[in-house]
Amino acid sequence: MSSTQDLDYPQTFFQYNHGFLVSKVMFTACELGVFDLLLESEGPLSSDAIAERLGTSASGMERLLDACVGLKLLGVEMKSEGAFYRNTEFSNLYLTKSSPKSQYHHLMYYSKTVYFCWHYLTDAVRDGKNQYERAFGISSEDLFGALYRSEKEMIKFMYFLNSFWSICGRDVIAAFDLSPFTVIYDVGGCAGGLAQECISLYPNSTVTIYDLPKVVQVAKERFVPPEEHRITFHEGDFFKDPIPEADLYILARILHDWADDKCMQLLAKIHKACKAGGGVLLVETLLNEDKTGPLDAQLFSLMMLVHTEGKERTPTEYSKLLTAAGFREIQVKKTGKFYDAILGKK
C-alpha cells in the first residue's frame, strides 16, 4: 500500500505549504511580546489596546491575534465592545519569557537564524554541505567559529540550546540509572542545562562542563549559579586537548554535528580517558532503522546539513561508532519525546 494513501489531500497540500506561515505567526507574536503582555495584564485585552501597548499598527495586530486564535495560541471572548484576547495555558507555559519552561529563546533562534539559513536549503542539498558561505559570507572550515561568528550569536545559541532541557532534560537523564557514575563530564556541555538536570536527579554526582573557553566563560557568568559546587568547568578543545578521567561522559547533541571520522576520533579519545566500568551517554534524536521517521529526526537531519558537518543517525549507526571506539554493552532507550539516549560501557 502506498503511504500517500494516508494523506488527506488537498488538505495536506495546504497544511504543508502553510507550515512556515504558522511558524512565523508564532515567532512574530512572541517577538512583539503579545504573550508577555497578556500574562501581565489583569484580564483579556482588546486588539486596539494590545496594538497601542506594543507600538504596532491596529490592523496588523488584529490579524496577528486572530491567526493566533486559529492556532489556539490565544483564546478570545466576544463582548459587546468587540473581541478580547487572552493567553492559553500552552502560551503561558512555552511562549512567555518568564515561564520556567519558556521556549522564547528557542523561537527567537529559529526565527532569526534557522529561518534565515533555511532559505539556502536547496543549495545545501545541491552542495551536500552547510551554507555559512552563502548566508553570511563566512567560511565554515572552523564549524564553531562560523556558528559563533560573534559573541552575540554565541550567546543566542547557548540560550536556544539550553531551553530544550527545561522540557526534555529529565527524560534523557532518567532514561538509564546513572547513579553508579559519580564523576561525570558533560563534553560540549555548553550552558549547563543538562548538567543541572543531572545533579538534580543524581545529587551524589558532580558534573564538569567541558567546552571551548569562550563558551565556558559565558556559562559561568550567565547560566550556572556560582553557589552550585556540584557543577565545575573545564576549558578545552575536545579534538585537540586532553580529556580528563571520569566515570561517565555525556555527549548530548555532539555527534550529530560531525561526520563519522570526527565522531570516531572523539569517541576513541573518550574511551581512552574513561575509567574501567565507566561509560558514555549519547543524547540524540534517533532515526528509525529504515529512516522512514520520525519526522522530527528527518527534519533535524536536514537542519544538520544546513548548519553543521553532521547528520542524525539510527541506533545501529551510533552503536557501530561506539563499538568501533571500544565501548560494549550498548543499550538504546527511546524516550518517546524529542531526544533519546544510548549508553555504552567500557
Ligand code: SAM
Ligand atoms: N551538549 C549541549 C546541549 O545539548 O545543549 C550543547 C550541544 S551544541 C550542538 C555543541 C557543543 O559542543 C557546543 O557547546 C560547542 O561549544 C561545543 N563544542 C564544539 N566544538 C568543540 C570543541 N572542539 N571542543 C569543545 N567543545 C566544543
